[in-house]
Amino acid sequence: MPDFIDQLRLRLLELGCPVGRMRRMVQEVADHREDLTEAGRSQGLSEPAAQAQAETRLGNPHSLAEDLMVSLRRSTWCGRHAFVTFVLLPLLLFPVFWMLVLFLGLSAEFALVFGWDYKALHAAADNPVVFHRCVWALQGADYVAVAAVFAFFCLLARRSAIGLKWIMSAGLICAVYALFIFAHVVPHNFSIGMTFKPQWTRAVIPLLLLGTVYWNRRRLVRGAIKAPVPAV
Amino acid sequence: MKKTNPSFLNGVPELLVLRLLSRREMYGYQIVEEIGAQTGGAMSFGEGCIYPYLHHMEAEKHVSSQRREVDGRSRNYYKLTPRGQKRLEELSSEWKRVTTGVALLMGEQHA
Numbered sequence: 001m002p003d004f005i006d007q008l009r010l011r012l013l014e015l016g017c018p019v020g021r022m023r024r025m026v027q028e029v030a031d032h033r034e035d036l037t038e039a040g041r042s043q044g045l046s047e048p049a050a051q052a053q054a055e056t057r058l059g060n061p062h063s064l065a066e067d068l069m070v071s072l073r074r075s076t077w078c079g080r081h082a083f084v085t086f087v088l089l090p091l092l093l094f095p096v097f098w099m100l101v102l103f104l105g106l107s108a109e110f111a112l113v114f115g116w117d118y119k120a121l122h123a124a125a126d127n128p129v130v131f132h133r134c135v136w137a138l139q140g141a142d143y144v145a146v147a148a149v150f151a152f153f154c155l156l157a158r159r160s161a162i163g164l165k166w167i168m169s170a171g172l173i174c175a176v177y178a179l180f181i182f183a184h185v186v187p188h189n190f191s192i193g194m195t196f197k198p199q200w201t202r203a204v205i206p207l208l209l210l211g212t213v214y215w216n217r218r219r220l221v222r223g224a225i226k227a228p229v230p231a232v
Numbered sequence: 233m234k235k236t237n238p239s240f241l242n243g244v245p246e247l248l249v250l251r252l253l254s255r256r257e258m259y260g261y262q263i264v265e266e267i268g269a270q271t272g273g274a275m276s277f278g279e280g281c282i283y284p285y286l287h288h289m290e291a292e293k294h295v296s297s298q299r300r301e302v303d304g305r306s307r308n309y310y311k312l313t314p315r316g317q318k319r320l321e322e323l324s325s326e327w328k329r330v331t332t333g334v335a336l337l338m339g340e341q342h343a
Contacts, residue, residue, distance in 0.1 A: 031306075032279060068284050076291070
């Protein structure tokens with residue numbers, strides 16, 4: 001049967017606890033168990049009996065991990081309001097965030113390549129080779145914007161130690177939006193909006209990131225099973 | 233006067249922990265032991281349950297923690313912050329108000 005501390009560590013990782021936090025919690029519970037064991041020994045119990053008594057007093061490691069996670073989640077606004085942060089916020093603000101990041105990216109490109117010179121930009125629109133590069137730059141900024149918006153929600157999820165289901169809901173909302181939004185450029189004209197023609201390549205970006213988050217969590221849990229992460 | 237006392241019982245563990253930490257820095261095990269001893273066993277924390285409370289209070293900046301080695305054992309020591317002191321005063325006055333009210337009622341019944 002796995003050690004009490006290993007069970008606690010594994011359950012915390014399964015629940016999405018960031019590794020740094022997990023180490024601290026596990027360290028404190030291990031210290032506490034050591035104190036309880038010491039108290040048992042001073043009462044004349046043998047080492048195994050003192051340890052068993054300490055673990056009984058600490059309770060079930062799975063319940064303890066769940067309590068610790070509830071406390072961690074309650075300590076952040078996003079953790080306390082997961083539905084608002086990971087469902088309502090992406091639903092209401094994805095287009096705004098996407099446009100904001102897209103315009104920031106395009107402004108940076110405009111400043112770097114054309115030095116804020118509109119005449120140079122218009123001249124580039126009439127040059128097929130340069131214009132082709134502009135189209136690629138726009139597409140790059142567009143993909144980066146989609147990825148950045150979902151990465152922002154992943155960051156919030158990480159900070160609030162929220163469960164995978166909330167990250168998945170935000171990821172799916174971002175993917176659906178990415179499917180139907182577009183950014184398009186023709187010489188001397190740039191447009192953004194919604195379309196009924198699905199943009200599959202763009203929609204794959206949040207799903208790929210979601211897969212990476214899922215894979216990373218699985219990797220941490222598997223790693224903890226094979227070789228327990230050492231405490232601090 | 234408030235119409236309800238939402239933190240009447242919910243705030244009790246927090247009040248006890250803050251009160252203990254206002255006297256000196258302590259670590260988790262010590263806090264659990266002290267609560268049991270100083271309340272004559274009337275109040276007791278489940279051993280593992282203290283950490284969610286402490287972490288929550290730390291996130292609210294009512295307590296701060298530091299890892300220190302004392303007598304060859306390294307542990308996380310918690311201490312009260314100025315914000316925690318203010319919170320303790322709030323909870324204490326609320327507690328006194330509630331217990332005075334309850335005492336009045338109980339006195340009335342016994343009379």
